[in-house]
Amino acid sequence: MTAVHWERKPLGAVADLCLGKMLDQKKNRGEPLPYLANVNVRWGDFNLDALRTMRFEPKEMERYGLKFGDIVMCEGGEPGRCAIWKDQVPGMMIQKALHRIRPKDCLDYRYLFYSFLNTGQMHGLDQYFTGSTIKHLPGEQLAKVQIDIPPLPTQRRIASILSAYDDLIENNTRRIAILEEMARRIYEEWFVHFRFPEHEKVRMVESELGAIPDEWEMSTLSQLTEYINRGLAPKYDDEAEGRVINQKCIRDGRLNMEPARRQSKPIPAEKLVRFGDVLINSTGVGTLGRVAQVYEALDNCTVDTHVSIVRPMQGLNQDFFGLALLRLSPHFESQGVGATGQTELSRGRIAETIVAIPPQKLQEDFGAMVRPIRQLAVALGKKNMNLRTQRDLLLPKLISGEIEVSNLPEPEALAA
Numbered sequence: 001m002t003a004v005h006w007e008r009k010p011l012g013a014v015a016d017l018c019l020g021k022m023l024d025q026k027k028n029r030g031e032p033l034p035y036l037a038n039v040n041v042r043w044g045d046f047n048l049d050a051l052r053t054m055r056f057e058p059k060e061m062e063r064y065g066l067k068f069g070d071i072v073m074c075e076g077g078e079p080g081r082c083a084i085w086k087d088q089v090p091g092m093m094i095q096k097a098l099h100r101i102r103p104k105d106c107l108d109y110r111y112l113f114y115s116f117l118n119t120g121q122m123h124g125l126d127q128y129f130t131g132s133t134i135k136h137l138p139g140e141q142l143a144k145v146q147i148d149i150p151p152l153p154t155q156r157r158i159a160s161i162l163s164a165y166d167d168l169i170e171n172n173t174r175r176i177a178i179l180e181e182m183a184r185r186i187y188e189e190w191f192v193h194f195r196f197p198e199h200e201k202v203r204m205v206e207s208e209l210g211a212i213p214d215e216w217e218m219s220t221l222s223q224l225t226e227y228i229n230r231g232l233a234p235k236y237d238d239e240a241e242g243r244v245i246n247q248k249c250i251r252d253g254r255l256n257m258e259p260a261r262r263q264s265k266p267i268p269a270e271k272l273v274r275f276g277d278v279l280i281n282s283t284g285v286g287t288l289g290r291v292a293q294v295y296e297a298l299d300n301c302t303v304d305t306h307v308s309i310v311r312p313m314q315g316l317n318q319d320f321f322g323l324a325l326l327r328l329s330p331h332f333e334s335q336g337v338g339a340t341g342q343t344e345l346s347r348g349r350i351a352e353t354i355v356a357i358p359p360q361k362l363q364e365d366f367g368a369m370v371r372p373i374r375q376l377a378v379a380l381g382k383k384n385m386n387l388r389t390q391r392d393l394l395l396p397k398l399i400s401g402e403i404e405v406s407n408l409p410e411p412e413a414l415a416a
Contacts, residue, residue, distance in 0.1 A: 005150070005151065006148050006149060006150045006401055007148075007149045008146050008147065008148050008149070009146070009147055009149060010143060010144050010145065010146060010147070011101070011142060011143055011144070011145045011146075011147055012142075012143030012144070014103065014104050014106055014107050014147060014149065015101050015102060015103045015104055015107060015112070016101075016102040016104070017099060017100070017101055017102075017139055017142060017143055018063060018064070018099070018100045018102075019075065019096055019098070019099055019100075019139050020035070020036075020064055020093070020094035020095045020096045020097065020098045020099075020100065021035075021054065021056070021060065021063075021064045021093065021094070021095060021096060022095075022096045023054060023095055023096065028054060028055040028056075029055055029057055030055045030056045030057035030058070030060065031055065031056060031057075032053040032054065032055055033053060033054065033055075033056050033091050033092075033093050034051040034052070034053055034089055034091065034092055034093065035051070035052065035053065035054045035064075035092070035093040035094055035095045036051075036066075036072060036092060036093070036094050036095065036098055037052070037095045037097055037098070038074050038075075038076060038077045038095075038097040038098060039077075039286070041072055041073070041074055041081055041082065041083055041098065042081065042083060043081055043082070043083065043117065043120070044083050044084075044113075044117070044166065045083050045170075046072075046083055046085075046088060048088060048089060051089070054093065054095065056093055061093075064093045064094055064100075065091070065092070065093055066085045066087075066092045066093070066094065066100060067085070067087075067102070068085065068086055068087045069084065069085070069086075069102075069103070069109040070084075070085045070100050070101065070102050070109075071083070071084055071085070071100075071101040071102075071103070071109065071112060071113055071116070072084075072085055072094060072098055072099070072100060072101075073098065073099040073101055073116070073137075073142070074097065074098060074099075074137075075096070075097050075098060075099055075136055075137050075138070075139075076097055076134065076135065076136045076137070077097070079125065079129055079135050079136060079137035080116065080119070080120045080125040080137055081120070082101075082113065082116050082117075082120075083113070084109060084110065084113050099137075099139065099142055101142075106149065106152065107147075107149065107155065108152065108155040108156050108159050110156075110159035110160075110162075110163055111155035111156070111158055111159040112147070114158065114159060114162050114395060114398075114399060115147055115148070115399055117395065118395050118396050118399040119145070121392065121395070121396075122396070125137065125145065128141040128142065128144060128145055129141070148399065148400070148401070150401065154405060157405040157406070158398045158399070158405055161394065161398065161405065161408060162391055162394065162395065162398065165387050165388070165390060165391035166391070168383075168387055169384045169387050169388065172380045172381075172383055172384050172387075173384065175377075175380055176254075176377045176380050176381060179373050179374070179376055179377040179380075180253065180254065180374075180377055182370075182373050183319075183323060183370045183373050183374055183377075184323065184326070184327075186366070186369060186370055187320075187323040187324070187327065187366070187370070188327075190358075190362070190366055191320075191324070191356070191358065191366075192327075194212075194213055196358075196362055196365075196366075197365065199213070202214060202215075207356065208354055209354060209356055212356045213358070215359055216356050216357060216358050216359070217356070217357045218354055218355075218356060218357075219354070219355055219357050220351060220352055220353060220354055220355075221310065221350055221351050221352070221353045221355065222351035222352065224312060224313055224316060224321070224355065224357070225310055225311055225312055225313060225351075226311050226312070226313050226314070227270055227309060227310075227311040228308060228309070228310050228311070228347050228350055228351050229270070229271070229308065229309060229347060230282060230303070230304075230305050230306070230307060230308050230309070230347070231244065231245075231271055231302045231303030231304050231305055231307055231309065232244075232265060232267065232268075232271055232302055232304065232305065233265075233304070233305055234261070234263035234265055234302075234304055235263050235264050235265040236261055236262065236263050236264075237262055237263060237264040238261075238262050239262065240262045240263055240264035241262075241300055242262065242263045242264060242265070242267060242300045242301070242302070243257070243260045243261065243262060243263065243298070243300065243301040243302075244260060244261055244262075244263045244301070244302055244303065244304050245257070245260050245273065245279065245301065245302070245303045245304070245307060246259060246260065246261065246303075246304050246306065246307065247281045247283075247284065247287045247290070247306050247307060249279075249292070250279055250280075250281050250287075250290045250291070250292040250307065251290065251292075253290075253291065253292060253326050253329070254292050254377075254381070255279065255292040255293065255294060255295070256381070257298070257385070258385060258388070260301070267300065267301075267302045271302045271303070271309065272300070272301065272302060273294050273298055273301050273302060273303060273309060274294065274311065275294055275295070275296065275297055275318070276293065276294065276295075276311070276312060276318035276321070276322070277293070277294045277309050277310065277311050277312075278291060278292070278293050278294075278309075278310040278311075278312070278321065278322055278325045278326075279291070279292050279293070279294065279303060279307050279308070279309060279310070280307065280308045280310060280325070280332055280345065280350065281306065281307055281345075282306060282307060282308045282344065282345040282346075282350075283305075283306045283342075283343065283344055283345070284306065284343060285343055288332070288333050288336045288343050288345055289329050289330065289331075289332035289333030289334075289335075289336065289345060290329060290333075291325050291326045291328070291329045291332065292326075293318075293321075293322035293325075293326070295322070295374060295375075295378050296378055296382075308345070308347065308350060310325065310350060315360070316357075316363070317360075317363035317364055317366065317367045318367070319366065319367040319370050319371055319374065320358070320363045320366055320367060323370070324355055328353065328355075331353065332345055332349075332350065332353075333345075335349040335350075335353075337349075
């Protein structure tokens, strides 16, 4: 039940809505500017890697441009998925696959985002979708979405409480990115540029991959692994103990267990993921070749048929192996075959991939250096999962008015 003195209004009455510009290389005129597409928008944040540009004329800047506090929402793909724009990139525009939602003075932009997040988690936006197979959220339907609107001070208090969790998550995410970059840089320094300890004393020799240090060996992944195969077709069951990793779990070079689902089918022993396994997305376009390493103990967990398990042999340093395959992600993507939208990375293509293997002592020295860095990154990732869980428990109770916010501690203390 909505709290007393809260109003309910359609979104079109309390925010300005605009769909982005149609991408048409032949017709578009003006200055090339970066723009967001559907793939750039996640729940609560943006993927700003490899942004594309489109031409915009001066008269289009106001209509299609973004300002701090705008909410950017997907029209298709996963309709309703959205995030707050905070001027991460200057001069950012939007493409037609996205809505720009600009709250009026009666709405706090953070409160509106959390209202959408809550509605999305409850599947409350589904009633506004159009299309039988591919779902869309057109502007006229978006304008009808009902928003519960408490007094502005209450909105700000709710937003501050929930933002305290997200601020901690964002800070941890930045730390994770720095730690992962540190590990990658050390790998490149040692095993790409060959500036490992005492490298001056080592003679370089020619190989299939170019010049490599003497005493290094050229091996295929089939020689370095004890298992390469895809997972199983799961039997989904939200009450089951088993878990299955899907392609959404593998992103940004790391494994995120939040999108993993529960399943009840018995898992063959060889398909149970183990610490040190490397997982590779092996179907589709856009996700093909993404790599992540299992860097925590996962009980009763497997992967689905779109993901390959690559398990290193005993004795091969797991940190070296994981970072070596992570660097090979573009190679795996290039090895996909098949029609558009049905690209497959076969077990054979993975197995025949060649890797230069340094001596065991050098592998172990590398592992000893990067393991604490990678362990800290994983620990921060777990903290973020806990913070999201706590936030999502509070979210529906705050947005519905079930919890009186004036009785809650300060946001920072609550999140801590």
